[in-house]
Amino acid sequence: MNTTATLSRLFAGIQADLDTVDKTFQERATSGLTILNSASMHALGAPGKRLRTALTLLAGKLNTYRFEKLLLLSVAFEMTHLATLIHDDIVDESSTRRGNPTVNALFGDKIAILLGDYYFAKTAGLIADIEDPRIDHLFSDTVATVCEGTILEMMTAGNIDLSKETYYEKTRSKTACLMAACSKGGAIISGATPEEIELLYAYGMHLGTAFQIIDDILDYTQDQSTIGKPAGNDLRQGMVTLPLIYALQDAPQNGHYQQVKTLLGEKTHKDEEISEIVEWVTQGNGVKLSLLDAHAQANKAREALYHFPASPDRDVLDELIDFVLMRKK
Amino acid sequence: MNTTATLSRLFAGIQADLDTVDKTFQERATSGLTILNSASMHALGAPGKRLRTALTLLAGKLNTYRFEKLLLLSVAFEMTHLATLIHDDIVDESSTRRGNPTVNALFGDKIAILLGDYYFAKTAGLIADIEDPRIDHLFSDTVATVCEGTILEMMTAGNIDLSKETYYEKTRSKTACLMAACSKGGAIISGATPEEIELLYAYGMHLGTAFQIIDDILDYTQDQSTIGKPAGNDLRQGMVTLPLIYALQDAPQNGHYQQVKTLLGEKTHKDEEISEIVEWVTQGNGVKLSLLDAHAQANKAREALYHFPASPDRDVLDELIDFVLMRKK
Numbered sequence: 001m002n003t004t005a006t007l008s009r010l011f012a013g014i015q016a017d018l019d020t021v022d023k024t025f026q027e028r029a030t031s032g033l034t035i036l037n038s039a040s041m042h043a044l045g046a047p048g049k050r051l052r053t054a055l056t057l058l059a060g061k062l063n064t065y066r067f068e069k070l071l072l073l074s075v076a077f078e079m080t081h082l083a084t085l086i087h088d089d090i091v092d093e094s095s096t097r098r099g100n101p102t103v104n105a106l107f108g109d110k111i112a113i114l115l116g117d118y119y120f121a122k123t124a125g126l127i128a129d130i131e132d133p134r135i136d137h138l139f140s141d142t143v144a145t146v147c148e149g150t151i152l153e154m155m156t157a158g159n160i161d162l163s164k165e166t167y168y169e170k171t172r173s174k175t176a177c178l179m180a181a182c183s184k185g186g187a188i189i190s191g192a193t194p195e196e197i198e199l200l201y202a203y204g205m206h207l208g209t210a211f212q213i214i215d216d217i218l219d220y221t222q223d224q225s226t227i228g229k230p231a232g233n234d235l236r237q238g239m240v241t242l243p244l245i246y247a248l249q250d251a252p253q254n255g256h257y258q259q260v261k262t263l264l265g266e267k268t269h270k271d272e273e274i275s276e277i278v279e280w281v282t283q284g285n286g287v288k289l290s291l292l293d294a295h296a297q298a299n300k301a302r303e304a305l306y307h308f309p310a311s312p313d314r315d316v317l318d319e320l321i322d323f324v325l326m327r328k329k
Numbered sequence: 330m331n332t333t334a335t336l337s338r339l340f341a342g343i344q345a346d347l348d349t350v351d352k353t354f355q356e357r358a359t360s361g362l363t364i365l366n367s368a369s370m371h372a373l374g375a376p377g378k379r380l381r382t383a384l385t386l387l388a389g390k391l392n393t394y395r396f397e398k399l400l401l402l403s404v405a406f407e408m409t410h411l412a413t414l415i416h417d418d419i420v421d422e423s424s425t426r427r428g429n430p431t432v433n434a435l436f437g438d439k440i441a442i443l444l445g446d447y448y449f450a451k452t453a454g455l456i457a458d459i460e461d462p463r464i465d466h467l468f469s470d471t472v473a474t475v476c477e478g479t480i481l482e483m484m485t486a487g488n489i490d491l492s493k494e495t496y497y498e499k500t501r502s503k504t505a506c507l508m509a510a511c512s513k514g515g516a517i518i519s520g521a522t523p524e525e526i527e528l529l530y531a532y533g534m535h536l537g538t539a540f541q542i543i544d545d546i547l548d549y550t551q552d553q554s555t556i557g558k559p560a561g562n563d564l565r566q567g568m569v570t571l572p573l574i575y576a577l578q579d580a581p582q583n584g585h586y587q588q589v590k591t592l593l594g595e596k597t598h599k600d601e602e603i604s605e606i607v608e609w610v611t612q613g614n615g616v617k618l619s620l621l622d623a624h625a626q627a628n629k630a631r632e633a634l635y636h637f638p639a640s641p642d643r644d645v646l647d648e649l650i651d652f653v654l655m656r657k658k
Contacts, residue, residue, distance in 0.1 A: 031477060032477065035484060036476075036480055083446075084446075087443070091439045109438075114416070114420070114480050117416060118476040118477070120449045121471075121473035122469065124453050125470065127453070128465030128468075133460060136465070137457050139453055139457075140457055143446070143450035144454070147446045147450060148362055151364060151440065155362075
């Protein structure tokens, strides 16, 4: 499946609005300081899927489509997302993201910290323009939760005994929560009922969880040329994700368990050692059971969605679930 | 002058409300994550002057005092201030602030980045609770300006030819702008007229500028035991501030000018070299002319304030100007 082609087809009905969101983002991110603009243009130039904007707009289409306000919300959440990525790359000491150099790699940690902060400030302005207290609180709660999720991830790095429950908690707060906020925000702005708002929140949360699980699977199954980073990258960084958790479930306290434990405790790794574990996780139950979990989350997303009457827009949100499951990068 | 005793006397009328602000800050900064709470409690434990809260409350007293909303605004701006300090300490690679270890020194840069972000998120929630679009925008604009000011400071570090104008621009955006936002926000919430709001904004801006100039003077004139850092610390860090700018005005292109130029280009410094420049700035025109500038800013703050009818609360704001000028740490 060609990822870009699929999304283009899926998003054909909102293409013009997606472009307006991009343009507005650039306008609202502008500063009087050249260095801030350069860093910002670089951050914006990185290819993204615009999934969050699509979620916001499509959720907004299920009721009264109010593009003017959805535009502000979309830019706000894309900007929030970018701010968290920029700060994440400092926290993770990453030098590339999807094959491109990160802001910290090009401009240094200091500018990266301040660019993220600047985006948070600008986001608050966008949110204020929407003039809906429910959106104000959605924004604040979401950013706070994402911070907590990032810290939880950091604190649990290198922990071979990480439970599935903690993995899920981390995934919901760090990744899925913002996607849930997008669909919930779209629902709020479009005048959905409280019940519909909660359903679209659940849809976004389960879709986002499936998205992250697939991401974590791809980290084991794909190579550098496809996803812009070498397979086993999470493992190299000491990140214990769902495929590894499942693989370890069946591992006796010797053999692979010991091997992984040693790997997680080391700063540098031999490629052969990483490859051996990657293969074990990929061939055994690790990837298989994770894929089942992703499908279970997808089913829950669909279940929430099917409370809405069938419509072409609901179909797109439905196909988006398949896209998340099937994507290869 | 004993700084703490003076402030206690000045703030006697709002002491109970200041305490409530402290308490509410702690409540609102709480997270479910232990590490975040520990870092937060450490950051909160550092002694501060609570100047920003006092400004907010006292400005609010000049019209209808609405403590419930002023409380939210005070906590929000103290939290914003703390978030910027925490991120600043990473940017400046500082290990102590007022004699205490910084969050980055104790918990590492990563936790410090995320604690700052978490505070921004929480602040957005507090601002939302005030339910006044003018405050929403004041908050967003202020944080964006503070970020720009911090970047401007960073970009101009080590530049011996820094102009007075750029120094003032940096000082207004990095420091004074938040103090101006406090007094302006207090005015907005208390139902001040647009003209009064602008006057209190000007008051805060000039007070904040004087405050920073005095800070920069104290960096040359005070020793470690009084302000918790060695004299000439700014110089060591390559920061060109007003006293140095004035001192350099009269310096020929040899002698001290060359000495400073060499110092600014070096990473490590000999104590004697720093001491020599510190003494030259302190004894010569550097400190003298800066002090005149601080007084000029103070006069402008007073001019704005005197548009309000005399009252005990105006008197406190008036005495606050003297406090800022006379403080020794």
